[in-house]
Amino acid sequence: MKKYSFFLILLLCVCFNQIFAQTNNIKIYAALNTETNEIKIQQEIYFYNKSDSILNEVYFHNWPNAYKDKQTPLANRFIENYSKTFHFASEKQRGHTKINGISVDFDTANFEITEENPDFLKVNLNQPLKPKDSVKISATYLVKIPKDKFTSYGENNEIYNLRYWYLTPAIFDTEWKLYNNLDLDDLYIDYTDYTISFKVPKDYNLNTNLTAFSFVKDSIKSYGLTGKKRFDVELNITKLNDFTEYTFDDKIISTNIISDNLDNDIKSSILRREFYFIQKFLGKYPHDKILLNQIEYDKNPVYGFNQLPSFLAAYNNAFEWDIKLFKVLSKKYIDEIFLFNKREDYWLANGLHTYLMLKYVEKYYPEVKAIGNISKLWGIRNFSISKLNFNDKYHFVYQFAARKNLDQALTTQADSLSNFNRKIANNYKAGLGLKYLENYLDDCSIPSNIFKFSYANSGKKVKSDQFLDLLKSETKKDLSWFEKDYLTTNKKIDYTIKNIIKKSDSVQISIENKRNFTAPIQLYGIKDKEIKFKKWLTGIDSITTITIPQSGFDKLSLNYESQLPEYNLRNNWKDLDNKIFNRPLQLKFFKDIEDTYYNQLFYTPVYRFNYYDGLVLGMAFSNKTLLSKNINYKITPSYSTKSNTLSGSASFQYEYLPENKKINRFAVGISGSNYHYAPGLSYTAINPFALLQFNRKSLRDVSSKALFTSFTLVDREKSPTQTQHVETNKYNVFNLAYGYSKPAILDDVRLSTALQVSNKFSKLSFTAQYRKLTDANRQFDFRFFAGAFLNNNTETDYFSFALDRPTDYLFQYDYFGRSETSGIFSQQIIINEGGFKSKLPVSYANQWLSTFNASVGIWRWFEVYNDVGFVKNKNQSVYFAYENGIRLNFIQDILEVYFPFYSNLGWEVTAPQYSSKIRFVLVIKPKRIYNFVKRGFY
Structure with missing residues (x-):
């Protein structure tokens, strides 16, 4: 009885606070039926009109209903992604929402769900809702849980991972912001206070991102969940609880992310270090509990050689677990602090996420290579790719996308991005942009301004432009190139040293902008791969000639440290002696990444077969690296084992x-x-x-x-x-x-x-x-x-x-x-x-x-x-x-x-x-x- 009284008091306190808080409040009474995979829900929504408009209806995101059939926007999205699983799934495997009734301020209300957008719910109000007023909307409905093989959320073998499982009020901002469930995990929901009673069979455990307590009566286990100013509510319901809680100070981090051969003390130490590292940039985490689900990592992993089979062991277990946890934790941290419209305005959230990844690895793992321990193997360690640092992969992937014309503007709406850009390339470009600004803005600290921005906007709706406005107010340098071109276009940056003239004590340099993107770039003086001189250059929109003092360097290079995400680094070199070849020739066995210090020629064993030549063995000589080039050639002299003759092929191609x-x-x-x-x-x-x-x-x-x-x-x-x-x-x-x-x-x-x-x-x-x-x-x-x-x-x-x-x-x-x-x-x-x-x-x-x-x-x-x-x-x-x-x-x-x-x-x-x-x-x-x-x- 005391437990029920405590829960009732808790509900009353939360409701009382909401009267004055102007924060949406949701109360849910839910019961899971594990035999039918259904959740019966009674839900009360206290919706506040925070706009200056009078509202005659309130829209809800009804994302569980996106699984109802094979004609929904979600179903079409699966087909776009070349996935047939949902299309050919049985009705039993899919999910849906069945609305039994909706009332507004205790009076029955009309509601609408269209065939075109079954994941939207429109509730017609009985009375107009004036600005600053609130309305209570009650709904009774049933949610059929889909199988998790479609989006990773759902049910599988008596394990339930639930996200976006209930009705959530949409945001009105001059208009209703309505977005279909497209498996992008970007539900746009306002800060909300939650009070939830969730019943499950007594042999099940519930893990959540909210504060929770439970009690058992008969064959039912009841969970009381509360959370203030949260977004969505995540639930993991399972018989065998594989989540581990780590507690330090007043924070609880609960996770089931897999690790190998690490004891809990090491894990706890790693998590503590990660948490305080992120806190240093973003300020205090606003809640007392964080849930880090393996699903979140699987849907957005650390792309790279860590995805190779475990027997190859590219990285040690500590680094592997650390980088996995950091990726999920930093994303969760950002998502809980800021309310971004991640369908339309995601670049800063993704950029901050990648930037934190860059800074974390830069501080704690500067020695780790992109291919990990594989870089130490005989036959591999002499390749340029083995010398690529872990953080260098971000530049490499951006160049891969840009060289194939596959990149998209960072302001492209998220549902219009290719899967490659949404999951990888645009995140990398956004993070590299912030890292580039860190190097360029010597009168303005990016880490300090990230903290200032976070402190001022934590717990608020925010737009990426506000961060740019903050930077522009802090620096005297022009950022229009970043705002207009880097963010809003897929223009490429490409500079080259056109010509040099040596004088007695100085060097005259002609620098050409080969693209229609004018961005700041650094000029370096190099000797024996050591930096002797560097200088920022700005405003080069065509060809500019500058004069610098001669100070002990024998080569000149643009963007030597690859701080700028540039389209082509091969044309950035000039030798002061005006040699025919500015870069020495490098012969490499097998294809490799570009080494801008050399002119590379690769020789690779090849084979083919036909009945008349038999096995044709040859050696291909090529300039083609792992990144596309404008000019490619390949010469393949061969020997035919059956005909005992010389054969072969050759090709030359220019691509624009x-x-x-x-x-x-x-x-x-x-x-x-x-x-x-x-x-x-x-x-x-x-x-x-x-x-x-x-x-x-x-x-x-x-x-x-x-x-x-x-x-x-x-x-x-x-x-x-x-x-x-x-x-x-x-x-x-x-x-x-x-x-x-x-x-x-x-x-x-x-x-x-x-x-x-x-x-x-x-x-x-x-x-x-x-x-x-x-x-x-x-x-x-x-x-x-x-x-x-x-x-x-x-x-x-x-x-x-x-x-x-x-x-x-x-x-x-x-x-x-x-x-x-x-x-x-x-x-x-x-x-x-x-x-x-x-x-x-x-x-x-x-x-x-x-x-x-x-x-x-x-x-x-x-x-x-x-x-x-x-x-x-x-x-x-x-x-x-x-x-x-x-x-x-x-x-x-x-x-x-x-x-x-x-x-x-x-x-x-x-x-x-x-x-x-x-x-x-x-x-x-x-x-x-x-x-x-x-x-x-x-």
């Missing part, structure tokens, strides 16, 4: 990535190769080319459009016994092609058209492919091809359209045995042109060809295919081709097997030597496999 233009990428280059196309017969193919790749609507748009042109020169060695016409030995083909693709996970559309012109023929072709994944998880695959010769004076079928297996006269397909007519290598197919699998009596078309290929999924990767086509040759009637069979579609376009059943040849399955009729698709190009895996991330 315009900023904010209709063209995303322009590339021009030339490639060539020499291998065998038949036993004892070699070919040489030279291929100058150009590519225009058009911009996507956004980086979340998976579609792509490209225009490609090439001129292929082929010289095939003639066989002494050759009976085929000599036109197949030496020829040139001009090719112009346009392609469009939108490879969404449910609806995959691809269109392409090509014009080919040679001295003996010209032809035009069109291909359309549509792949549909139905709600029953059944795949339908349709492909249409039409090709016609505009003129054709050839004497063979070598250049004809192929019904089944193209001859590949442009040498663009990876055939293992391109000239084979029997044996296993003749059974490899590339689905192109006619797309048939059976070899029919009429296999080529020298006039026109039209085919339709279809396959229907039966179960998982087991499909049935049907193909029909019309083949027209000169002076012959149209040949109608048809076939069907079984398709084992293990990995689309990478690994497939076809078993023909019936065709123009009759029942193939009963024909002699049926095994020779089986066809397969096999692609072993790492780039193709990589592109398949990374879908939806960039």
Whole structure:
């Protein structure tokens, strides 16, 4: 009875305080049914109108209802991210909210939930709500908990991790700020006082970020939870409690983040150090308890070599646990102090998080390398990547994004960011920006101003612009470049030393700004990698000439310490002696990261295989590092073990990535190769080319459009016994092609058209492919091809359209045995042109060809295919081709097997030597496999 009285008094005190506090107050009475995975909830919301407007309705975020079906914004987001799990989940696995009734000040009220936005709840008020007034809204409803495999929050094997599990009032700021649940963990909710009674079966334990006490009566355990000025309420409910509490001073940190072989004393010491380090920057933590859930780390881990399998042991256990905990703790600290609109204004919160990570590692782990203990291994320690410090990875990742035109402005709304930028690149860029300001603003301390900003705004709604205003009031230096360009655009910074003139006691230097982003940059004088001189330069918008005293340096460098997130560091060097090569040549075994001190040449063992050359062993000489470059070359001399001959390939490419233009990428280059196309017969193919790749609507748009042109020169060695016409030995083909693709996970559309012109023929072709994944998880695959010769004076079928297996006269397909007519290598197919699998009596078309290929999924990767086509040759009637069979579609376009059943040849399955009729698709190009895996991330 005393326990009930205590809880009642607690409720009354909280309610009394709210009358005067102008803080939203939520009281919840909830009971968990572990058999049905449902929570029955009675909720009272005291909502205060803090605006200057009269409100006739109040909106709530009803995020548990985002799981109700496969048409919600959350469901569509999963599909955008190439995840089919939710789409094909059963209704039992999904969640929902069922509203039983809503009242306003004890009178029944009307409410609305739309199909378009099922995670919003609109409650119509019975009386207008004036500014500074409050209203009591009561709701009775049921929440069905989804499985946690969708967003990591939910239920799994009697473990419940709950977040955003109840109705939360939206914020009104000249308008209602309403945001769909998109698995971004960015619910925008005002500071709220909570009083919660939560009942669970007595054998369950509840962990929460609120203050909690519990008592048991009969078979029920009741928890009383309270919290003042909190945001969302996190709950972990489980039979086996894996949370550990660490207490120091008046704070409790409860966590279940995994650690290996560390005792609690060490963990407690690490947590204490982390907490006080963050407190030094952000001030006192406003609450007495912090919950750090493993889920929070798993959804936003420390990206890097710590994610390698544990047996590789990139880092020691203490560092591993420390950096994990610090990432989660610092984010939780920031999120609880400031109320940011993290959907629209997230850069400062993310920037502070990364900045604290940088400062923490800088202080306590300056010796730790990006690849950890792997950097000490023999064969690795001589690589430049092994010398990369842990904090250097932030610059590296930013450059990776910028070099591929994958970066987005820091003010881009969060739901419009690519997954890569939302999770990694934009966080890094924001943190690097603050670190850069720390170095540049010598009259204004960034750590001091972070503390001042935190002290003034703790417990308040805040905008990132307020921090900029504070900095501008504290410094005399111009920050417009940071505010206008660094934050609001994806412009790149790139400076270079154009020219130097040595004088008797000074050096005259011409510095060029290669981009339309004018930012401060430092000039360094270097000798033997030691800094002898440095100076900040500002206002360089084109070319500027400065004169500095000569003071014992023999090299000049811009941004030597990489304090500025610059697009290209390779062009920042000049030797005072004006040598032909400003940087010495460095030969490196295997590909490495850029070392801006050297001109790098990498030599890497490579291999390939075809039936005629056997195993082709070679050494690739290339300038390509792990970061993209504008100019790339690669020369690969090889030795063919079967033919005992020299072979190889070479390529040169110039690539230009315009900023904010209709063209995303322009590339021009030339490639060539020499291998065998038949036993004892070699070919040489030279291929100058150009590519225009058009911009996507956004980086979340998976579609792509490209225009490609090439001129292929082929010289095939003639066989002494050759009976085929000599036109197949030496020829040139001009090719112009346009392609469009939108490879969404449910609806995959691809269109392409090509014009080919040679001295003996010209032809035009069109291909359309549509792949549909139905709600029953059944795949339908349709492909249409039409090709016609505009003129054709050839004497063979070598250049004809192929019904089944193209001859590949442009040498663009990876055939293992391109000239084979029997044996296993003749059974490899590339689905192109006619797309048939059976070899029919009429296999080529020298006039026109039209085919339709279809396959229907039966179960998982087991499909049935049907193909029909019309083949027209000169002076012959149209040949109608048809076939069907079984398709084992293990990995689309990478690994497939076809078993023909019936065709123009009759029942193939009963024909002699049926095994020779089986066809397969096999692609072993790492780039193709990589592109398949990374879908939806960039």
